[in-house]
Structure formats: C-alpha cells, structure tokens
Amino acid sequence: MLSYFADPSRTLYLLLGAIVIVLGLIALRRQKRSDLINLGIGALVLLVVFLIDRTTDSPREAVGEVVTDMARAAEKSDYDAVFQHMSESFDYKGKDKKAARQAAEMSKSYFPEGIRIWGVSRERFKEIDASTAEQEFDAQFVSGPQTRHRCVGVFKKEGDAWKLKTFRLYSVVGNTDQEVTPPGL
16 A cells, blocks of 8 residues: 555546645635634645655656666666676576677677667556566667567565566567567577
8 A cells, every 4th residue: 555655646646636725615615714724624634645656766766777777887888887787586588698698798899879668657567576576668679679578577676676577578569468578598
C-alpha cells in the first residue's frame, strides 16, 4: 500500500487536489468550523501523499533510475558502469555476466558510439512481486539504427539495490512478439 503512495499517479493528485478545492469552496461559502476541519483533513491527506511521494522511492522509480544510469553509461561505452547494475547471477540464454561483459567489449569495435536507451515510462513497468520487476524500454546501437529493439529488462532486488537479472529483446519491425537474440550473445 505504501508503494501506491510512494509513486502516486497524476490522477490521484488531481483527485485529491479537486477534493481540497471543493472543500475549500464549501468552507469559504458556509464558514462553519466543521467545514474548515474537513478542509484541513483534505489538505493534510494531500500533504501526506506528497511527502511520501517525495521521500520514498517506489520500485518503479528505483528501477527507472537504474535503467537511466545504465543508459548514460552505455551511451558513453562505459561498460564498467553498466555492469555495476547487473546481478552477479545475471543470465541471458545461458550466458553469465562475464560472457555478457566480453560481448559488450567486442561490440565496442563495431559500435564505438555505444548504446542509446530510451522510452522508460510508468506504462512500461510491471511489478511481478516485491523483489522482481520488469521495465520495458527501447535500445539500439548509436550508429546502427537497424539494431533497434524493444527490450524487457527483468530486475531483482538484491539488498537495497535493484539489479538487472536478465532481459528479453524483441524486434520493432515485422513479428514484434517474437523474441530475438542479438549477434554475439
């Protein structure tokens, strides 16, 4: 339940804001103590939701920060920083973190400009359970528009940090529901 208030939607803010405005108008018009108390309660609820939102990271926000950090590092071909956000038990189709690291190093010679990642959004996030989540985003090598894929990253919470456990890639053209494997992986 706290997670819901840690990452409230705009709709919740609009609903609470509308309630406070209506209660304020009622209190202004009737000028009764009970109406003023109702306004205070509404404003307090709005304030509490706002404070929880600002002080607590939801799983979606935490995973989004990890993907953003990985995106910044990948665009600079800083694979050391990218792999800091990958689980030690990372597995992609039988390849572990070490094999993925070797493939990333090999890709530098073909795509030295790195990888561009974008499209991380609330709508593309799915919480599986308290310690597992999926975040969908788009990715492609900077100098290779033909390499664009829709990526679904599977993240596990390890201690206090969310780490990339594995991912699935899908083409953005043709059969977009069929998983693809990039060359070298």
